[in-house]
Amino acid sequence: MNENDKILINAYLDGESSTEDSKYIEALLDSNKEANGYANAIKRANTEINTFFNSKDIKEIETNISLFTKNLMLGDSKSNFLKSLGKFFTPQSFVGYVFSASVVYFLMLPVNDSTIKAGFFPNDFTNFNNEINSYYFEKYRGAEDLGDSIKVNLMKSINSMIESKTRSSIMNYGDESYFIKFEDLSVDKESLFCLNGYILNNGISTKFLFCKSLTDETITYIN
Amino acid sequence: MSNFESMLFSDSLKMKMINLAMSKTFNKFDAEDLVQQTYLKALERQNQFKGNNIDPWVITILKNLFIDSIRKKKEDLLGEDTPELSSEDESSAVLLERDKDKCLKGLSEKEREIIALKQTNSYVEIAEDLNIKTGTLRQMFSRAKEKFMQCMGFFDE
Helix, strand or coil: CCHHHHHHHHHHHCCCCCHHHHHHHHHHHHHCHHHHHHHHHHHHHHHHHHHHHCCHHHHHHHHHHHHHHHHHHCCCCCCHHHHHHHHHCCHHHHHHHHHHHHHHHHHHHHHHCCCCCCCCCCCCHHHCEEEEEEEEECCCCCCCCHHHHHHHHHHHHHHHHHHCCEEEEEEEECCEEEEEEEEEEEEEECCEEEEEEEEEECCEEEEEEEEEECCCEEEEECC | CCHHHHHHCCHHHHHHHHHHHHHHHCCHHHHHHHHHHHHHHHHHCHHHCCCCCCHHHHHHHHHHHHHHHHHHHHHHHCCCCCCCCCCCCCCHHHHHHHHHHHHHHCCCHHHHHHHHHHCCCCHHHHHHHHCCCHHHHHHHHHHHHHHHHHHHCCCCC
C-alpha cells in the first residue's frame, strides 16, 4: 500500500471515488491486510469525527442560530425599531440622554481598578447560559409612546434574562420581535452594574448599554 | 427576501458555519457567538459581495472574525496565569472526548476546516469554498485523517 492508495481509500470511504477507483480499492481491500487495517482505522476516525460534529452542543447551536436567523429575516428592510428610536431620540430628550451617558461614562472609568471587588451584579456573568428565552408583550391600540413602550419592555426582558442567567432572548412586542443579546458585563461595582449588548430587529443591530443601580435603571442606545 | 438574503440564510450555509465555528473554537458559546457575528457582519457588508456563490465570502468573514477574537483574547490574557485543568474524577468517556478534542486541535487550521466542511459538503464544493484544487484537497484529507488516527492511537492497537 502506497501513499496514493491511502488517498484513494480515504476518498472511497468518503463516497468520493470514481467507479474505476472504487473497483481498484475494493480489490485492494480484499487482497491486502495492511490496506484493510488502514481502512478500518479510517472508519473509526470517521465515526469519532462524526460524533464530534453531531454532538448535543452542535444541535443546541443549530437551534439557537435558527432562532437568530429567523429574527434577522423577519419583516422588510425598514426597521420599526429604528423608527421608534427616532421617537425616543427627540431633541428634548437628547440632552437628558447625554447627561445620563456622561454619568455612566464617569462611573465606568475606574472599572479596570483591580481593587474593586464586591459587585452589585447578582450572578456570575461567565456562567450565563446560551439558551434563548422568549418574552411576549401585548401592544395596545393607540399607543403613541412606541419608543418608551419598547424601552420599558426591553428593560423588563433584560431583567428577566439576568434573573434566569440567560445571554440571549427574543422579545415579542405586538407583531415585532427583537433579539436581545448580552455581550459583556462592563461595570460591576458595589452599587451599580452595566451590561453591553445588542438588539436585533428586522436585520438591523443596535448596541445598547443597560445600567442598574440600587435606585434606578437605564438603557442607552449606542449606535 | 432578496437573493443575497436567500443565499445567506440557507440551511446548508448555516450548517457549514456552525461546523466551521465549532472546529475553530471547540466551545459551543464561542461558536454560537462567532456564527451570529458572521451573520451580522455579512449583512452589514452585503454591498461588498459580488458573485453568485456567497459561501466562500461568508466563510472568509467567519475566519477573519475568529482571528480577531483570538487576537483580542491573547491581549486580554497577557499577564494572567493560565489555570491548570483538574484531572480528578474523569471517566473514560470524558477522557476519550478530551483526546478527540486534543487530536482535532492538533490538526492545522486548514485541515480542521476541510474536516468540518466535509460534514455537509462534497470534495468539489469544499474545494470551491476554500479555493483549492480537488486533488490537493484529497491529499489533505488523507494526511489530516492519518494525523488524527495517529494521535488517537488507532495504529498502536
